[in-house]
Amino acid sequence: MGNRAQAEVDLAAIVANIHRLQEQTGVGLMAVVKADAYGHGLVPSARAAVQAGASWLGVALLEEALALRSAEISIPILAWLVPPGSNFASAIAGNIDLAVPSIAIFQEICVASRHLNKPARIHIEVDTGMTRGGFLYEWQAFLELLANSKDDVDVVGLFSHFARADEPGELYNALQLRRFMEMSDDLNELGIEPPIHHLSNSAASLVDASSHFDLVRVGIAMYGLTPDIEHLGSSDSLGLKPAMTLKAKIHLVKDVLANTPVGYGAIAMTAKDTKLAVIAMGYADGIPRIAQDVGVFCNGRRAPIIGRISMDQFVVDLGADSIAEAGEWVTVFGPGEEGEYTADDWGRASQSINYEVVTRIGPRVPRIYKPITRLAE
Numbered sequence: 001m002g003n004r005a006q007a008e009v010d011l012a013a014i015v016a017n018i019h020r021l022q023e024q025t026g027v028g029l030m031a032v033v034k035a036d037a038y039g040h041g042l043v044p045s046a047r048a049a050v051q052a053g054a055s056w057l058g059v060a061l062l063e064e065a066l067a068l069r070s071a072e073i074s075i076p077i078l079a080w081l082v083p084p085g086s087n088f089a090s091a092i093a094g095n096i097d098l099a100v101p102s103i104a105i106f107q108e109i110c111v112a113s114r115h116l117n118k119p120a121r122i123h124i125e126v127d128t129g130m131t132r133g134g135f136l137y138e139w140q141a142f143l144e145l146l147a148n149s150k151d152d153v154d155v156v157g158l159f160s161h162f163a164r165a166d167e168p169g170e171l172y173n174a175l176q177l178r179r180f181m182e183m184s185d186d187l188n189e190l191g192i193e194p195p196i197h198h199l200s201n202s203a204a205s206l207v208d209a210s211s212h213f214d215l216v217r218v219g220i221a222m223y224g225l226t227p228d229i230e231h232l233g234s235s236d237s238l239g240l241k242p243a244m245t246l247k248a249k250i251h252l253v254k255d256v257l258a259n260t261p262v263g264y265g266a267i268a269m270t271a272k273d274t275k276l277a278v279i280a281m282g283y284a285d286g287i288p289r290i291a292q293d294v295g296v297f298c299n300g301r302r303a304p305i306i307g308r309i310s311m312d313q314f315v316v317d318l319g320a321d322s323i324a325e326a327g328e329w330v331t332v333f334g335p336g337e338e339g340e341y342t343a344d345d346w347g348r349a350s351q352s353i354n355y356e357v358v359t360r361i362g363p364r365v366p367r368i369y370k371p372i373t374r375l376a377e
């Protein structure tokens with residue numbers, strides 16, 4: 001139990017969200033647990049995903065993949081952001097699949113494979129329009145190299161990533177899909193037919209069946225959050241249940257007169273005589289400093305932030321008639337079912353998105369797990 005703040009993670013919600021995605025897509029599901037499972041906790045979230053029937057785990061970093069193996073999670077894991085100079089041998093020895101986005105990385109992986117006398121399991125990453133990871137200008141040269149190094153590696157997958165999957169009907173998605181098919185054909189012409197093709201993130205998993213192939217990579221939706229509230233609608237409308245509820249304890253309550261400035265810079269004033277509460281969380285914990293028009297949920301109503309958010313604390317306006325007391329727990333964000341603010345509200349309030357809100361909740365905030373008592377329907 002945290003003594004001033006805690007992020008409660010409902011593991012049954014993660015299970016239910018994964019089941020929801022599996023029903024929708026009917027293909028394998030890679031649970032994306034990078035960045036400490038979007039702030040929800042790497043190992044507990046990964047275990048919930050495995051229990052829900054996810055067939056793969058996806059991470060960015062090798063350290064993340066190795067931490068999952070240390071936790072004795074044995075399902076396939078893909079790590080897609082393992083930089084040049086990494087200990088590729090440890091990945092190969094740990095049965096961790098590696099993304100290959102460049103010739104330089106491919107060559108290092110081949111060296112490690114030959115050294116261990118064990119072919120690395122690779123997923124070739126192609127750039128179909130995101131212009132971030134994956135082969136673009138090096139593609140032809142890579143194909144030639146691959147044709148001569150087939151024995152060093154086991155080509156398990158071909159994958160790419162959408163730039164605009166959260167805008168269904170956008171032609172750019174069709175263009176990326178076509179490029180993906182063309183690059184898949186290029187590989188087939190070499191006699192290389194990867195058993196797994198994957199292209200969809202959460203948004204495409206929810207709305208674009210043409211890009212599901214054999215496996216979908218689901219991140220934000222497994223945590224119950226909408227990939228894009230404007231274009232795809234709320235979590236609730238998508239049948240998803242937000243897994244994280246962020247709670248904080250009221251540090252103190254004080255009566256304050258009208259026209260009293262609050263916080264750094266004295267930029268905000270009380271409009272009338274009121275009660276304020278100090279909440280012991282701040283931007284060091286991932287509360288966005290620029291957030292406006294959000295706050296906490298306390299005794300059945302919303303109490304908005306007043307004044308600037310500090311490093312470890314912020315102040316909310318409870319209203320003159322509030323019965324809140326120091327030591328009480330309030331909700332910073334949650335599923336929204338009872339009227340509390342949501343991660344989407346905090347995203348909008350800080351000119352950002354729910355992804356950033358949950359992922360930035362800092363390490364000082366303990367994660368408390370609500371266990372899976374029964375398999376969610």
Ligand SMILES: *Cc1c(COP(=O)(O)O)cnc(C)c1O
Binds near residue numbers: 221227
């Ligand atoms: C983060 C990530 C995902 C998951 O994206 P969501 O929008 O959270 O579903 C999928 N694939 C790759 C390559 C990623 O980096």
